[in-house]
Amino acid sequence: MATFNTIAALKTGDRLVFEQVFHDHYESVYFYLLGKTKTKYIAEEGTQLTFIKLWQYKGNLDEGLALNIQLFRIVRTTLIDLIRKEEKKNTHTAGAAARLPLHSNEVWEDLMGREVKARLNNSMRAMPAVRKRVFEMSRIREMSNKEIASELSISVKAVEFHISKAIRYLKHILPVLLFISMAA
Numbered sequence: 001m002a003t004f005n006t007i008a009a010l011k012t013g014d015r016l017v018f019e020q021v022f023h024d025h026y027e028s029v030y031f032y033l034l035g036k037t038k039t040k041y042i043a044e045e046g047t048q049l050t051f052i053k054l055w056q057y058k059g060n061l062d063e064g065l066a067l068n069i070q071l072f073r074i075v076r077t078t079l080i081d082l083i084r085k086e087e088k089k090n091t092h093t094a095g096a097a098a099r100l101p102l103h104s105n106e107v108w109e110d111l112m113g114r115e116v117k118a119r120l121n122n123s124m125r126a127m128p129a130v131r132k133r134v135f136e137m138s139r140i141r142e143m144s145n146k147e148i149a150s151e152l153s154i155s156v157k158a159v160e161f162h163i164s165k166a167i168r169y170l171k172h173i174l175p176v177l178l179f180i181s182m183a184a
Contacts, residue, residue: 006067010058018058021067022051029075040126042082049078120170127166130154134162 009017029050034043053074061070124132134152137143138159143151145159152159 007061007063007070010054011061011063013058018055021054021071025068025071026051029071032072032075033079036079037082039123041122046075046078046082049082050075053078123170124166127169131162131166134159135166138163 006017006021010021026047030043030047033046034040037043037046050071054071057074061067124135127135130152134148137148137151138145145156145163148154148159149156
């Protein structure tokens with residue numbers, strides 16, 4: 001189906017065409033958002049919101065412009081909206097912390113530590129189950145690679161592999177977590 005006809009059909013409210021657009025573009029939108037956010041939850045939410053907005057604003061589509069271009073404009077604005085929402089939520093959290101008695105910096109440090117820890121835990125949920133368990137056993141329970149291998153009945157090399165993959169994944173997430181906690 002040509003883009004012109006697709007846009008014209010969308011503008012008239014053709015649900016079958018919308019479903020086809022959804023199926024044709026879902027993965028590219030999802031993986032774009034996942035690449036930008038590194039968070040499955042935000043990628044899923046952003047993808048759903050993108051297609052909701054596409055349907056809501058179908059009357060504003062430009063028949064002279066490729067659907068991909070218009071769709072990814074919606075994706076980018078949706079991503080910006082999600083980031084602003086997150087920042088607003090963090091601002092409210094920081095505002096509540098600012099109203100606490102500041103007789104000690106320990107209160108603030110404790111709040112920020114909990115915030116980073118919660119975000120780290122959320123990020124770890126995206127890891128495969130074995131990798132997450134190996135990482136927790138290594139870094140939280142401070143078990144040796146040999147102890148982990150023995151308890152999970154896997155090789156020491158497999159333990160090392162999972163730890164290195166977890167660390168590489170978290171290295172991408174950690175700067176964002178630290179930035180967010182410092183900005184809050």
